[in-house]
Amino acid sequence: MNRSFVTTAAATLALAALATGAWAQKTELLVYTALETDQLKAYTESFQKTNPNIDLRFVRDSTGVITAKVLAEKANPQADVILGVSATSVAIFEAEGMLAPYSPVGFAALNPMYSDSKRPPYWVGQDVYAAVVCYNTVEGAKKGIPKPESWADLTKPVYKGQVTMPNPASSGTGFLDVSGWLQSMGEAGGWKYMDQLDANIAQYTHSGSKPCRQAGAGEFVVGISFDFRGNDVKQKGAPVELVFPKEGLGWDIEASAIMKNTKKMDAAKKLMDWVATKEANEAYSKNFAIVSHPAVKPALAHIPADLEKRLVKNDFAWAAKNRDAILAEWQKRYAAKTEK
Amino acid sequence: MSQVAPGHPLSEGPARARRAMRMGVHWTDRVAHGLLILAGLALALFLLAPMAVILAKSVEDRAGEFVGLANFAQYFATPALLRSIWNSVWVSSLVTVLTLPLAFTFAYALTRSGIRWKTLLRNVALVPILAPSLLAAISFIFWFGNQGVLKPLMGEGQIYGAPGIVGSMVFATFPHALMILVTALSLTDARLYEAADSLGTSAARKFFTITVPGAKYGLISAAMVVFTYAISDFGIPKVIGGNFNMLATDIFKLVIGQQDFAKGAVVAIILLVPVAVTYGVDAYVQKRQSALLSARSVPYVPRRSRGFDWAMAVFCWTLALLMLAVLGMAIYASFVKLWPYNFSFSLDHYRLGLIDAGIFGAYLNSLHLAAWCATLGAAFIFATAYLLEKTRGLDAWRPFVRLMAVLPMGVPGMVLGLGYIFFFVPEGNPLHFIYGTMAILVLITVVHYYSSSHLTAVTALKQIDNEFEAVSASLRVPFWRTFFRVTVPVCLPAMLDISRYLFVNAMTTVSAVVFLYSPRTMLASVAIVNLDEAGDIGPAAAMASLIVVTSALVCGLYYFAQAWLDKRTQAWRH
Numbered sequence: 001m002n003r004s005f006v007t008t009a010a011a012t013l014a015l016a017a018l019a020t021g022a023w024a025q026k027t028e029l030l031v032y033t034a035l036e037t038d039q040l041k042a043y044t045e046s047f048q049k050t051n052p053n054i055d056l057r058f059v060r061d062s063t064g065v066i067t068a069k070v071l072a073e074k075a076n077p078q079a080d081v082i083l084g085v086s087a088t089s090v091a092i093f094e095a096e097g098m099l100a101p102y103s104p105v106g107f108a109a110l111n112p113m114y115s116d117s118k119r120p121p122y123w124v125g126q127d128v129y130a131a132v133v134c135y136n137t138v139e140g141a142k143k144g145i146p147k148p149e150s151w152a153d154l155t156k157p158v159y160k161g162q163v164t165m166p167n168p169a170s171s172g173t174g175f176l177d178v179s180g181w182l183q184s185m186g187e188a189g190g191w192k193y194m195d196q197l198d199a200n201i202a203q204y205t206h207s208g209s210k211p212c213r214q215a216g217a218g219e220f221v222v223g224i225s226f227d228f229r230g231n232d233v234k235q236k237g238a239p240v241e242l243v244f245p246k247e248g249l250g251w252d253i254e255a256s257a258i259m260k261n262t263k264k265m266d267a268a269k270k271l272m273d274w275v276a277t278k279e280a281n282e283a284y285s286k287n288f289a290i291v292s293h294p295a296v297k298p299a300l301a302h303i304p305a306d307l308e309k310r311l312v313k314n315d316f317a318w319a320a321k322n323r324d325a326i327l328a329e330w331q332k333r334y335a336a337k338t339e340k
Numbered sequence: 341m342s343q344v345a346p347g348h349p350l351s352e353g354p355a356r357a358r359r360a361m362r363m364g365v366h367w368t369d370r371v372a373h374g375l376l377i378l379a380g381l382a383l384a385l386f387l388l389a390p391m392a393v394i395l396a397k398s399v400e401d402r403a404g405e406f407v408g409l410a411n412f413a414q415y416f417a418t419p420a421l422l423r424s425i426w427n428s429v430w431v432s433s434l435v436t437v438l439t440l441p442l443a444f445t446f447a448y449a450l451t452r453s454g455i456r457w458k459t460l461l462r463n464v465a466l467v468p469i470l471a472p473s474l475l476a477a478i479s480f481i482f483w484f485g486n487q488g489v490l491k492p493l494m495g496e497g498q499i500y501g502a503p504g505i506v507g508s509m510v511f512a513t514f515p516h517a518l519m520i521l522v523t524a525l526s527l528t529d530a531r532l533y534e535a536a537d538s539l540g541t542s543a544a545r546k547f548f549t550i551t552v553p554g555a556k557y558g559l560i561s562a563a564m565v566v567f568t569y570a571i572s573d574f575g576i577p578k579v580i581g582g583n584f585n586m587l588a589t590d591i592f593k594l595v596i597g598q599q600d601f602a603k604g605a606v607v608a609i610i611l612l613v614p615v616a617v618t619y620g621v622d623a624y625v626q627k628r629q630s631a632l633l634s635a636r637s638v639p640y641v642p643r644r645s646r647g648f649d650w651a652m653a654v655f656c657w658t659l660a661l662l663m664l665a666v667l668g669m670a671i672y673a674s675f676v677k678l679w680p681y682n683f684s685f686s687l688d689h690y691r692l693g694l695i696d697a698g699i700f701g702a703y704l705n706s707l708h709l710a711a712w713c714a715t716l717g718a719a720f721i722f723a724t725a726y727l728l729e730k731t732r733g734l735d736a737w738r739p740f741v742r743l744m745a746v747l748p749m750g751v752p753g754m755v756l757g758l759g760y761i762f763f764f765v766p767e768g769n770p771l772h773f774i775y776g777t778m779a780i781l782v783l784i785t786v787v788h789y790y791s792s793s794h795l796t797a798v799t800a801l802k803q804i805d806n807e808f809e810a811v812s813a814s815l816r817v818p819f820w821r822t823f824f825r826v827t828v829p830v831c832l833p834a835m836l837d838i839s840r841y842l843f844v845n846a847m848t849t850v851s852a853v854v855f856l857y858s859p860r861t862m863l864a865s866v867a868i869v870n871l872d873e874a875g876d877i878g879p880a881a882a883m884a885s886l887i888v889v890t891s892a893l894v895c896g897l898y899y900f901a902q903a904w905l906d907k908r909t910q911a912w913r914h
Contacts, residue, residue: 213875
């Protein structure tokens with residue numbers, strides 16, 4: 001054997017070994033999720049307490065990205081489980097026939113309002129997340145920009161260039177805002193409102209967290225975001241106040257479901273069982289004010305206890321059916337917007 | 341013949357001995373041919389094939405049906421996307437126009453003035469190479485964002501959009517232009533200046549008739565490199581672009597955000613056009629370049645000139661400080677507890693933002709990737725260059741391999757990445773199994789940075805007289821022995837250079853890998869993109885700082901390895 005042969009062979013072997021990677025003795029679920037990175041760790045730990053032999057591999061991105069990915073892979077689905085993706089999107093997967101119905105152990109104890117109405121359900125809701133406006137008090141005072149109280153306030157000229165909101169195509173939070181406005185103001189009214197709001201928007205961001213974090217950092221005064229991130233940013237000491245606009249808040253459900261094509265049905269069911277447990281709901285309750293399990297009563301420092309009463313009426317079937325059309329219209333109206 | 345004792349080699353007769361020798365050469369040559377064919381095929385497989393699939397995908401609809409140019413028609417009917425072409429072109433042109441004079445003056449000072457601390461200045465100016473381009477954008481936000489330290493300088497304006505993109509890109513491209521221009525300005529014949537002096541030529545006239553024409557090719561080359569970098573870069577417009585869209589961010593939005601691969605392929609092809617043009621111009625110009633230095637050239641030794649040296653020193657130190665300010669701000673901000681309300685020192689962004697959030701693994705993955713590229717990748721590139729330059733035969737195949745080796749320079753990382761998705765995702769591809777693994781990241785990174793490494797290897801190899809191979813062949817020594825006994829020791833400095841280059845780029849690259857990482861193989865540079873998307877700019881700065889510090893340390897290690905090797909193996913050079 002000559003040396004360059006040996007080197008080449010060794011290199012090839014090394015590459016092959018690298019490629020095959022570790023072979024797991026444990027079952028590994030590929031989980032598509034839009035949950036926030038800072039929630040995933042706690043949830044995984046809680047799940048693995050009872051299921052130490054199941055590893056979770058997350059593909060995490062914004063709701064819009066996960067939705068597009070699942071739909072693009074329709075012919076050859078990769079994910080085993082969908083965890084914490086907006087009910088609007090999960091309803092689309094259901095309509096596309098991509099989900100397996102399953103009623104988790106303990107499902108009967110959950111609030112039926114926040115899960116699929118079919119029995120067995122195609123998806124199970126974990127918690128509700130809702131629109132929140134983050135307002136930076138320090139910058140507001142410095143610039144003489146008052147705290148907004150309503151959605152209508154945000155269209156006032158004083159907020160020009162000071163408001164950021166998530167792009168509904170990529171962000172679930174962005175979509176629940178748009179869907180909420182269209183449902184509560186009527187379609188014509190909703191688009192008219194967004195036209196006016198667009199004049200004040202400094203940036204459309206990729207994720208629903210960024211507007212509140214930017215407001216927290218004073219980068220912009222007002223960020224249209226969602227309750228978990230609002231609570232989190234304020235908790236960490238940023239000078240923000242959370243505004244719950246009085247017209248009502250758009251909202252969605254973080255839902256989980258099993259992909260029909262999974263080859264690991266047993267493990268997938270175990271994960272769904274966990275989703276419905278009280279323990280899991282307690283983990284959600286550290287982040288969200290409304291969870292599926294009626295016995296779990298979240299108490300978040302900066303979210304009002306009556307959040308449920310402030311939500312607008314939300315028709316998920318309508319939102320799921322019209323999601324594509326809404327996004328297309330939104331892109332047409334606002335995506336072409338160039339820099340100011 | 342009969343006098344020769346039996347058993348002596350010559351007893352078999354000179355004719356037979358010659359035949360045996362020729363056969364020996366043939367046999368080893370065939371090994372070389374086999375390896376060269378394999379290397380060429382590997383490059384074709386990991387470069388040409390993915391690129392070809394992009395072309396195919398651009399004429400298919402989402403279901404995979406052939407639709408002709410419908411995707412292109414649709415693209416050109418979307419004003420928002422069309423605007424990105426214009427944005428990309430004018431921003432990249434502006435970056436080129438700004439970077440070039442700055443880099444030229446800096447290079448001029450380094451080569452033609454009597455200023456002190458040249459090595460230090462040069463190293464500081466090369467610092468941006470150690471950082472992912474995202475770092476510049478993050479720093480610019482901390483300097484000039486709405487809560488930036490220097491926000492008052494911005495007046496009513498915003499850093500988000502074109503201003504931030506241009507500023508960050510000038511920072512990121514500066515060292516690339518500088519390296520080319522220093523080389524170009526070093527190659528000069530002092531006799532031209534002496535002749536001009538004796539004729540009483542004015543300084544300005546000397547500059548425009550000797551200096552600039554002499555560096556012409558370097559200037560063109562630098563312009564092309566800067567333009568290509570700017571138009572292909574994805575990290576900077578992503579972080580600081582706001583609503584300002586460019587081609588590279590469009591590809592990302594179409595492919596990741598909407599999973600519209602066909603439209604992504606269209607943008608990829610459009611992005612290839614300006615890059616291909618600059619690439620063609622550069623290749624044409626380089627061909628026309630004739631030797632500036634002849635055997636009789638005299639090296640230029642800058643004369644001391646107080647005023648000029650002072651001006652140059654001020655210029656260089658100003659730029660160097662600006663560079664350090666950009667770099668330093670990201671590092672500083674990564675330790676600030678809550679910008680801009682609590683400037684106390686804190687490790688939160690590292691501890692909570694990276695480790696507790698479970699993203700620290702991405703940094704380790706990046707180290708793995710870089711280590712693989714710096715070893716296997718460098719070995720492959722060098723061995724292939726050796727086979728190309730130093731073995732004989734197979735003349736029809738060589739130009740193809742050579743083309744494959746220099747082509748990657750003209751392919752933006754995102755385009756290559758998209759091609760890899762198209763090529764490796766279908767399960768029908770026997771190589772599908774590498775999708776989602778570290779191996780595919782190693783492959784794409786090595787291919788993406790192939791050309792510069794290859795050219796470095798070729799330059800080093802050309803310094804070795806081909807006589808070594810000829811003599812070895814006549815002594816029936818197989819080529820690999822010559823390779824390991826002569827070539828490798830002589831070229832070790834160049835090999836280390838290649839290895840270091842691949843390591844640093846593997847740490848910093850975003851565009852080539854952003855489509856290809858899997859949950860298992862998330863990389864540090866990609867994690868920065870994701871953190872920034874979520875508005876988590878503190879941890880993003882922390883991760884960027886980790887990358888810079890790592891790259892710098894590794895460069896230091898390489899430097900010492902180089903010095904040690906120089907002493908041990910390069911004594912013949914002195």
